[in-house]
């Protein structure tokens with residue numbers, strides 16, 4: 001990550017939104033936190049610390065790393081479509097879709113949240129522009145990481161994001177929950193709990209729509225899995241992308257959608273954040289972390305509580 005000093009900032013040719021212009025040059029601490037890895041630069045500003053500092057202690061990555069003890073299966077079959085999959089009757093990936101339509105509209109927006117989305121994958125005949133590979137495309141919206149007074153770092157968009165648009169994937173190290181070092185505080189763990197959502201057990205908000213899950217190719221839906229806690233997580237503590245800076249909101253403008261593409265194991269699904277509504281420019285991006293109150297235990301074994309500072313009128317006052 002390249003940090004910059006104020007002398008350099010003056011020479012940079014950035015388009016700076018008028019709304020942010022006042023302190024922009026003084027508070028810019030990094031020109032691109034992704035170091036060129038994303039399709040669009042992600043700037044970092046800090047109007048809070050004196051002197052302003054950039055986020056530290058993690059390495060930016062754009063696809064999940066897989067921990068040594070995790071085996072990700074590969075998908076053996078794919079569709080034979082050419083270009084973009086348009087016909088649900090002839091695309092063989094459509095067998096995973098309940099209903100008569102692909103999950104995305106022609107302009108690449110998710111029509112409605114689903115239990116899980118099965119997209120076309122790398123082994124499919126269709127190309128990278130396929131309309132059923134929406135979550136696999138590069139970052140489209142200009143995002144800024146900025147420092148807040150009560151929530152640490154946060155992320156806002158500089159662009160209008162339409163409802164249903166894919167925003168960013170939660171990226172980190174794909175690991176087993178039981179292999180995490182619980183003696184270290186880690187605020188960046190995302191449990192992959194699609195099965196809880198699908199089965200309506202303390203899940204994040206209930207998903208509508210659906211996918212024909214009981215196929216042989218999608219991982220077993222045994223009772224064993226249904227009652228178990230999530231087995232796998234994405235740990236963005238040391239490795240991650242800009243999504244690791246997105247805060248919790250009690251009235252969020254993003255929602256979590258599990259997606260499968262290069263394998264069909266629901267327990268290892270990819271975690272995508274989609275726009276839950278039309279999001280105007282310069283708005284902070286948030287999603288509901290979905291914690292149950294008193295469900296988080298600290299390294300000392302005691303139940304932890306965290307106050308919520310999302311600022312929503314409907315704020316529940318605690319994250320957990």
Ligand SMILES: C[S@@+](CC[C@H](N)C(=O)[O-])C[C@H]1O[C@@H](n2cnc3c(N)ncnc32)[C@H](O)[C@@H]1O
Pocket residue numbers: 150151152153154187188244245246247248249307308309310319
């Ligand atoms: C995944 S990180 C989000 C980025 C984080 N703010 C940072 O500075 O890196 C999650 C942590 O951010 C903070 N956080 C997120 N949402 C919050 C909220 N609504 N109110 C207070 N703190 C929040 C909490 O410390 C939480 O454990």
